[in-house]
Amino acid sequence: MTTTQETPDMLTGRPLGDLSRRLFGHLHRSDQQRWGHVYLQGLLRTHGKKTVRRMAAVVTGSEAASVSLHQFVNASPWEWAPARGELARWAAQSLPVRAWTLAPAVLPKRGNHSAGVHQRFLPESGRTVNCQLGLGLFLDAGQAHVPVDWQLFLPPRFTGDEAVRDRAKIPASAQARPLWAHALRLVQDMASRSGGRTAPVVADLTALCDTMPLTRRLHGGGHTFVLAVPGQTTLADPNLPPGERESVRGLLLRRGLRHPVGAGRQVVSYDTPVRGLRPEGQHIHATGRLLAEWDAGTGRPGRIWLTNITDRHPAELLDLARSPQGARTAIARMGEDFGLLDFEGRSFPGWHRHMTLVSAAYACSTLEGMGR
Structure with a gap:
């Protein structure tokens, strides 16, 4: 016997209906629109693993609908980009967005044929897993983090071998790129969808890639950012002798200013130049800032962040820097309750469509909960 958990206002009423029409309104075929709505309902209403068979049985009463x-x-053949654009606009209209947060999703997989699957060492767990690596852009509203776009990391074997590319249905436009380039693409796409309204870009990708190319291109593209940097990262500084560089941890330790933020806590900051690279190749420079929460127990700075925002108090910036934790919490919940890990397929288009639908289901549930 299949059990379901339904919230009528969300699952069959206006919020889900409005979102479904916006996501799939560009599809010309009515059957596509219908199955898109059924898939969303299945992600929201089905307990446990979200297989298409179980979702079909819960929503339609017939497991045979799983084929559809x-x-x-x-x-x-439907494109996910227009649906994600509508999702982003729908969420932005409903949320007081304070940041665009980038966060990775590690999706364990069996076998080696799913698009983008590879072996990856995870420092936080100390083990190597067979996985896909997705990078999501989340709208951060403080109490909620809503995913609106994704990129799938592709190792070179998926783009350099035509047989592998064809088997995974990877389009010619998809290339093997470093993760920071995927992050930049997410920000650029979000900017093009937002009608000129932007928000600070916040991310901690230090365990996955070199983030300095991303800082330079974000700054050169006119985006504000708060990005985590490894403590051993070295920067040139006008207060140092010509040609000398010092680690960001060293700069905060020896030259940083401490700011009390209450409850015995302190933030340490240091103003330092940031470099930017414009899309046309021109290099620019401006004043930026290093900041971290001061660890009184060790007498050292904690996680270090680099920002080009200098008109806010360091404590406010450090609060913004906590945004990636909220996005990671959202990813964990999407895996537990919204089918993030349950995609039944191996193709590149299928992965992107599933991630779009999971994001929409999570957004609908989150916004409905905030409304209540």
């Missing part, structure tokens, strides 16, 4: 759901995600 599987085809809608894996084979039906």
